[in-house]
Amino acid sequence: MSLLMAGSLLAGGIGAAMADDASSAPAAASAAAASDTSASAAAASAPAASAPAASAPADASAAASAAAPASAAAAPAAPTAPFSVDSSKINSGDTAWMLTSTALVLFMTIPGLALFYGGMVRKKNVLATVMQSFAITALITVLWTVVGYSLAFTPGSGFIGGFSRVFLSGMNYIHGDKATTLTVSHLAPTIPETVYFVYQMTFAIITPALICGAFADRMKFSAMLVFMTLWSLIVYVPIAHMVWEPSGWLSSDGVLDFAGGTVVHINAGIAGLVSCLVLGKRVGYGREAMAPHNLVLTLIGGSMLWIGWFGFNAGSAVAADGRAGFAMLTTQVATACAALGWMFAEWIAKGKPSVLGIVSGAVAGLVAITPAAGFVGVAGALVIGVAAGVVCFWSATWLKSKLGYDDSLDAFGVHGVGGVLGALLxxxxxxxxxxxxxxxxxxxxxxxxxxxxxxxxxxxxxxKVIDLVIGLRVTEEEEREGLDVILHGEHVE
Incomplete structure (x- = not known):
């Protein structure tokens, strides 16, 4: 029954979005020039309540509607223009910061996450693990360009966006010497829409890449590609729209997620838990040693994640301003507290602190502060950090052991549990x-x-569908030999 409801909701949302696009396109074209300045000013003055962008609240929409001339009022389907071609409000400082943040977030996946995960698997699976992050980066770039961005970040229903930006249609670029042809998003009125598009692409890239940690060492590469394609379009895109687009269901209800606690971490964490349960445990899990082959790689990758996360959290202010600086501050404080919290919890429980433990604690803190970075003070960051370190240590050790699931690299224990904790706090x-x-x-x-x-x-x-069609898991013999050779014909010396 839940599946039927989810399918009906998805179909209805896309149908409504298509109807909205068809009815509003003429009106948006006629009203855009008149309403650009008012809409941009209103969006810029509104506080960012629930997205990695300056979400335009209801009063901003009303102001933009009031500014439209009588000729535009003849089309009631488009009370506001979601995109503007007036680049007079573009701020060079904001743009420079967002270009930097975009590079930082991409750096989190390649090479940050690839090395973080690659160091934790056994030597025979290192190349297969880093290959997943790299391939997902390329795959999601194409999907996001073709349809993902449009469905996530254009007005539509409460569940899904529209098709006005499919293949980046209507996203204007610099034509000759006329910079005024640049479009800006209603979510980021002081930077070119092209920059906002790529920034959000980096979030769409890292989210499915995080899931790979849960099923490391045992999924077919082909099955992984199919799953990530479908999951990104059917799961990530609707949740991003619901939480971050002002017309989305959860955003309009007032759910707060500054930089991706729900959209990225809870979303990827629960998908990771489901995937490791569906695939089953690794061959020899609980009976054979499965120690990380190179914790130096994990430390380097974790350090890259820490640095890149400033683009993730502080960049979600979508401006080079005091809020970005405050988000950077709370991110650093919470991460340090979580690293220490995990380290001391492990020291007490096991008698020694470990490199893997303190790095995992830092990532747990980064996860937990993500939804809160632009909303909480220093005291809140301290509490969130300590709680994340201790609770995620518990979930990745005691809870996983008691429930008996094989989350290979603790994607659920760190991202799922850390995301839930951060969102609630x-x-x-x-x-x-x-x-x-x-x-x-x-x-x-x-x-x-x-x-x-x-x-x-x-x-x-x-x-389940992918398993029925092409199969999810490599054979036991292939798993024992190692995915590097079996899937990619390569190995690490």
Missing amino acids: TGVFAVKDIGGADGSLLLQAKGVLITLVYSGIVSFVLL
Whole structure:
């Protein structure tokens, strides 16, 4: 029944989005020139309440509608122009910062996440592991360009966006010497839309790449590519729209997610848990030694993640301003606290602190502060960091052992649990004077629950269908030999 409901919701949302596009396109074209300045000004002045962008609230939409001339009012289907061709508000400082942030977030996946995961697997699976991150980067770049961005970040239904930006249609570039032809998004009015498009692409890239840690050492490369293609379009895109697009269901309800606690980490974490349950345990899990082959790579990759995360969190202010600086501050504080929290928890529980432990703790802190970075103060960051280190250590050790699932690289234990913890604590510690919105534990719990249920159910169905059609898992003999040679014909000396 839940699957039927999810399918109906997806079909209805896309149908509504297509209808909206068809009815609003003429009106948007006629009203754009008149409403550009008002819409951009209103969006720039509004606080970013729930997205890695300056989300335009309802009063900004009303202001833009009021500014439209009488001729535009004849088309009620387009009360506001979601995109503007007026580049007079583009800020060079904001643009420079967002270009930097975009590079930082891409750096998190390649090579950051690739090395972080690659160092934790056995030597015979290193190349297969880093290959996953690299291939996903290329795959999602194409999908995001063709349709993903349009469905996620254009107005549509509460569940899915529209098709006005398919193949980047209508996204203007510099024509000759006329910079005024640049379009800007209603979500980021002070930077070119091209920059915002690529910035959001980097989020869409790292999210499915995180899932790979849960099923490391045992999934076919072909099955992984098919799953990531379908998952990105059917799971990631709708959740990104619901949480970050102002017309989205959870965004309009007031759910707070500054940089991706729900959209990225809970989403990827629960998909990772489902995937490792569907595939089953690795051959020899619990009986054979499966120690990481090179923790230096993991330390280097984790350090790259820490540095790149400033683009992830501080970049989500979509401006070079005080809020970006404050998000950077809370990110650093929470990460340090989580690294220490995990280290001391492990020291107490096992008698020695480990390199893998302190690096995992740092990543857990980065995950937990992600939804809260632009909403909480320093005290909140301290609490979130310590809680993330201790709770994620517990989930990656005791909880995993008790429940008996084989989450190879603790994708769920760190990203799923850390994301849930951070999202809920955002509701406790969010301060209106900092982020423009007070927190609500009830609303945050709603966002967490919807993300867990939707992502979990759809991920399960996708994996089962792929398993029936092409098979998910390599054979036991292939797994014992190693995926590097079996899947890619290469090996590490």
